[in-house]
Amino acid sequence: MKTDGRQLMSYAIRAEGLVRRFGETTALAGVDLGVRAGTVFGLLGPNGAGKTTAVRVLATLLRPDAGTATVAGYDVFRQAHQVRQVIGLTGQYASVDETLTGTENLLLIGRLLGYSRGDARARARQLLAEFHLSDAADRAAKTYSGGMRRRLDLAASLVGRPRVLFLDEPTTGLDPRSRTELWGIVRDLVGSGVTVLLTTQYLEEADQLADEIAVIDHGRVIAQGTSEELKAKVGGQALVVRPADPGDLAMVVGVLREVAGAEPELNQHTATVPVSGGDVLPAVVRRLEDADVTIAELALRGASLDEVFLSLTGHRAEDGTELAEVPA
Known part of the structure; x- marks a missing residue:
């Protein structure tokens, strides 16, 4: 990966040569990434391109077969415990316990993170208010709408006040209004200093949120730059x-x-x-x-980002098949 003269610590995430295989399938084929602190970095690609695998490696959930990576200055392999203390992760589908209330979900996570009962409850109240869920705080999560569940899921990932947040296709299945609401939340988080790595197959989402975008296809980064830079690459x-x-x-x-x-x-x-x-x-x-x-x-x-993707890959961002991943 080329550097641009910035100090290493100006990058919240760095990855070089990441390779990950699942049997005969190569999910990552030498991925390089550099995510500047306090920005939104969009990892754009179709299903099966390697986006989720990259997030799992950076979040210490998978070990790569080759390559190196750091998050907030910590090595994701040798210092996995420190990495987990400074990150939050929200996957494609809400992972809240549907039988618990909104408050109980956040309180449980706070207690697991070592907060006292009082501090955990205070943090839960704060996040429920910030995510406009106070009125539903005492309702079981199974009664929430899809957008409310996604907001609760995102709130859960923020209980520990992470410095780096991984959002893996966070708006999958949401209606346009809920998606727009979640975009506003992401902008507010970055405004407060959080670094966000966002994976998405929605080109508008990347165009709206990302300060920089990497296009990944078949496990490789095939282009990287701002939205306008990528558009210029195909003539604009x-x-x-x-x-x-x-x-x-x-x-x-x-x-x-x-x-x-x-x-x-x-x-x-x-x-x-x-x-x-x-x-x-x-x-x-x-x-x-x-x-x-x-x-x-x-x-x-x-040109739209959609047309950029089409020109770079020969197919649309929504095309493709999910890779069958197995536990590491």
């Missing part, structure tokens, strides 16, 4: 084409695929493809004119 523009006759859409797709060198995205009767050269638009126009295809809409616009 997308070509939108809608034929007057929907029956000509297949022809449009074929022309875009050949000229732009990427698989177009289809939306109703419109095809969109990322473009990186100024000669693509006139070439497409000429090809379609030669094929007697009449165009109802033709436009260049700024």
